[in-house]
Structures are given as C-alpha cells and as structure tokens.
Amino acid sequence: GAGVSQSPRYKVAKRGQDVALRCDPISGHVSLFWYQQALGQGPEFLTYFQNEAQLDKSGLPSDRFFAERPEGSVSTLKIQRTQQEDSAVYLCASSPPNQPQHFGDGTRLSIL
Amino acid sequence: AQKVTQAQTEISVVEKEDVTLDCVYETRDTTYYLFWYKQPPSGELVFLIRRNSFDEQNEISGRYSWNFQKSTSSFNFTITASQVVDSAVYFCALSEGMIYNQGGKLIFGQGTELSVKP
Numbered sequence: 001g002a003g004v005s006q007s008p009r010y011k012v013a014k015r016g017q018d019v020a021l022r023c024d025p026i027s028g029h030v031s032l033f034w035y036q037q038a039l040g041q042g043p044e045f046l047t048y049f050q051n052e053a054q055l056d057k058s059g060l061p062s063d064r065f066f067a068e069r070p071e072g073s074v075s076t077l078k079i080q081r082t083q084q085e086d087s088a089v090y091l092c093a094s095s096p097p098n099q100p101q102h103f104g105d106g107t108r109l110s111i112l
Numbered sequence: 113a114q115k116v117t118q119a120q121t122e123i124s125v126v127e128k129e130d131v132t133l134d135c136v137y138e139t140r141d142t143t144y145y146l147f148w149y150k151q152p153p154s155g156e157l158v159f160l161i162r163r164n165s166f167d168e169q170n171e172i173s174g175r176y177s178w179n180f181q182k183s184t185s186s187f188n189f190t191i192t193a194s195q196v197v198d199s200a201v202y203f204c205a206l207s208e209g210m211i212y213n214q215g216g217k218l219i220f221g222q223g224t225e226l227s228v229k230p
Contacts, residue, residue, distance in 0.1 A: 003156075033217060042116075042203050042220030043157070056217065089155065100147065101218065103157035 002026065004104035006092050012110045013082050021077045021107045025094030032075050033101060034067055035091040043091055049075060079109075087111045114139045116206050118221035125194055126229050133189045133224045135204030141165075146180065146187045147205040147218065157203070163187065194228045201225045 005024040013019050025032050030051055035043035036059075045059040051072035060067070064082075069075040079086055089108050093101035115138040125131045137146065148160040161171065163180050171178050175192045191198055202225075205218040 031216070035218075040223075042205075042222050043218070045217040045219070048217055059217075091157065093157075095216070098216070100159045100162050101216070102159065103149075105154060105156045108155075 004092055004094050004102055006090075006104035006107050008107060009105065010108050010110075012112065014112050015082060015084060017082055018078065018080045019082055019109065021079075021090050021109070023075045023077070023092030023094075023104060025073065025075070025092070026102055027073075028096070029094035029102075030072075030097055031095045031101070032069060033093045033095075034075070034077050035093065036061075037089040037091055037106070039088070046077070046090075082109075082111045084111050114141075114206055114208055114219050116204050116219055116221035118202075118204055118224050120224045121222070122225045122227070124227045124229065127196060128193050129228075130190060130192050131194050131226065131228075133191075133202050133204075133226070135187045135189065135221060137185050137187065137204070137206050139206060139208055141208045143208075145207040145216070147207065148178065148187075148189050149203045149205060149220075151201040151203060151223070153200070160189075191226075194226075196228050196230055199226060199228045 007022045032049040034046040037043040047067045048056040049069040064080045066078045089106040091106045093103045095101045117136045144165045146163045149157045151157050168180050177190045179188045201223045203223045204221045207216045
C-alpha cells in the first residue's frame with residue numbers, strides 16, 4: 001500500500017522476552033520516527049532517523065530499547081528483556097524533509 | 113521547556129452541534145510548528161493541519177477551522193455541524209526549531225476524546 005506499514009499489528013510477550021517491531025515507511029521518505037503511546041495518553045517521541053542515521057534517540061526510555069534503519073528504509077525497534085511498563089502502542093511515522101509526518105496503524109504490545 | 117496542554121479530556125455533543133477543542137502550548141523557540149491529528153478507533157493518526165509560528169492567519173477547511181493566537185499561545189480547533197464520523201481522539205502537537213536539522217519530532221498533548229451522538 002501507499003501508507004506506513006507496521007507489523008505485527010498485535011504482539012503479546014512474556015516479561016523478560018525480547019521483541020522486534022517493524023516499520024515500512026512510505027517509499028522515498030527520508031525521515032522516520034518512533035513514538036510510544038500509553039493507554040489514554042498522547043504519543044511520546046522515542047527516536048528519529050534521517051535515512052540510515054539515527055540523529056536523535058533522546059526519547060528511548062532505557063538501554064533495553066534499540067532502533068535501527070540499516071538501509072535507510074525499513075526500521076526495526078527492538079526491546080530487550082521486556083517489562084510490564086513497556087506495554088503500549090508503538091507508532092512509526094515517516095515524512096519527506098520539512099513535511100508533516102504520516103503515521104502507521106501502530107503495534108499494540110502487551111507484556112504479561 | 114516545551115509542552116502541549118489539552119485541558120478537555122472528553123467532550124460529548126449531539127450531531128450538528130458545533131464543538132471547539134482547546135490547545136495551549138509552551139515553547140521558548142520563536143520558530144515552531146503546530147499540528148492537529150485525528151486518531152479514530154483504528155489507531156492510525158491522521159494529519160489534519162500544520163501551521164508555522166509566523167502565520168497567525170486562521171484557516172478553514174470544510175467543516176473544520178483553526179484559530180491560532182500567539183498572544184495566548186493557543187491553537188484551537190472547531191468542528192462546525194459535527195457528524196458521527198467525527199468521533200475520535202484529537203491530538204494537538206508542537207514541533208520546534210529548524211525542522212530539517214532537528215527532524216521535527218512532535219510533542220503531543222494528552223488528547224481530547226470527542227463523541228458525537230446521533
């Protein structure tokens with residue numbers, strides 16, 4: 001499709017497991033963002049890529065969170081040793097430079 | 113510090129009523145952008161509008177209108193003649209600085225859940 005695609009749509013994991021969330025941005029979009037949205041809250045910034053370079057990771061809550069975009073297209077957000085407070089919707093957005101961000105449907109992560 | 117406040121957590125109206133969603137922001141930058149996004153139950157954030165800090169002209173798009181006032185640091189959103197399909201969570205957001213250099217990360221408010229009843 002033409003929009004931002006995220007997979008899986010839903011992910012359930014046991015506490016302590018590692019998870020990987022995928023984002024397929026709109027083709028040609030240079031900028032890619034990850035946000036975390038807790039239930040009933042607004043999204044909060046996690047990290048930003050310009051092509052393959054991770055220019056801002058100030059929002060990553062701990063060193064258990066890691067993101068990459070090795071070829072400047074698809075991005076993966078990895079969470080190691082998951083904890084219950086990691087339960088949230090993870091949103092990916094992409095945009096051309098200086099243009100509004102287009103969001104995917106998100107991945108709903110539940111940690112049991 | 114930058115912050116966006118949406119004081120209205122939930123609003124319920126009857127179809128065809130007009131409704132205004134409030135947004136107040138804080139920033140030390142003189143160059144910034146303000147946004148409104150709609151989040152229907154499906155979860156995807158849908159872009160509605162972007163305004164830059166140098167353009168205080170109000171904007172109208174169909175039943176939607178936006179009122180930007182720097183003097184009160186507000187960027188309010190009005191839906192005229194609301195419809196059931198307008199039911200969603202609406203987020204106001206702020207992006208600071210030079211967009212290209214800083215990526216334009218968004219700082220969101222808590223959101224306002226709008227329920228339009230038939």
